[in-house]
Amino acid sequence: GAVVSQHPSRVICKSGTSVKIECRSLDFQATTMFWYRQFPKQSLMLMATSNEGSKATYEQGVEKDKFLINHASLTLSTLTVTSAHPEDSSFYICSARPRGLGYEQYFGPGTRLTVT
Amino acid sequence: DAKTTQPPSMDCAEGRAANLPCNHSTISGNEYVYWYRQIHSQGPQYIIHGLKNNETNEMASLIITEDRKSSTLILPHATLRDTAVYYCIVKTGANNLFFGTGTRLTVIP
Numbered sequence: 528g529a530v531v532s533q534h535p536s537r538v539i540c541k542s543g544t545s546v547k548i549e550c551r552s553l554d555f556q557a558t559t560m561f562w563y564r565q566f567p568k569q570s571l572m573l574m575a576t577s578n579e580g581s582k583a584t585y586e587q588g589v590e591k592d593k594f595l596i597n598h599a600s601l602t603l604s605t606l607t608v609t610s611a612h613p614e615d616s617s618f619y620i621c622s623a624r625p626r627g628l629g630y631e632q633y634f635g636p637g638t639r640l641t642v643t
Numbered sequence: 644d645a646k647t648t649q650p651p652s653m654d655c656a657e658g659r660a661a662n663l664p665c666n667h668s669t670i671s672g673n674e675y676v677y678w679y680r681q682i683h684s685q686g687p688q689y690i691i692h693g694l695k696n697n698e699t700n701e702m703a704s705l706i707i708t709e710d711r712k713s714s715t716l717i718l719p720h721a722t723l724r725d726t727a728v729y730y731c732i733v734k735t736g737a738n739n740l741f742f743g744t745g746t747r748l749t750v751i752p
Contacts, residue, residue, distance in 0.1 A: 570744050620684070
């Protein structure tokens, strides 16, 4: 149980284009979903927290107009990287907190974004 | 949330117990100790968490000192698949997970 999927697993896009990454909780409903970013040889950095049906809360230094987060249902959150640049190339990981089952978080497998 | 200190790297022989230490001297009474691990190029995996009692599950054991200022994650019989970065995180239940630099555990054949 408690499986989180991400799609796509890898994406290459050209500079200036936008990319959408999906995060789904497959066997549970998630009231809260989280987006992290990880650069090579570094730890995960929390970007934003989203609750279903409300606006995301962004961590300091994360541009909300560049990283658009939509949490439209209890099983789906999307992260759109707008006008991507090479410095946005990173490993993006989502996680989800099950509804009503305490505070555990379950992580997706990650999406490797490469901007050329 | 309280800060944690972990050694940057450790080696362990396959089949032996891996003991990963974590210092969290500023932990407060309502903060839990969580352990996650991240195998290369994958999302983090939850291992175990505890408040003050020792905990055990199918993956590992968590030993928390009586003063709660440090803890040890024990993998009883390490395998090559346990090679990963292990993160010790201290937080209250509702707070977000913030990852430090963790300990890179290498299991050696």
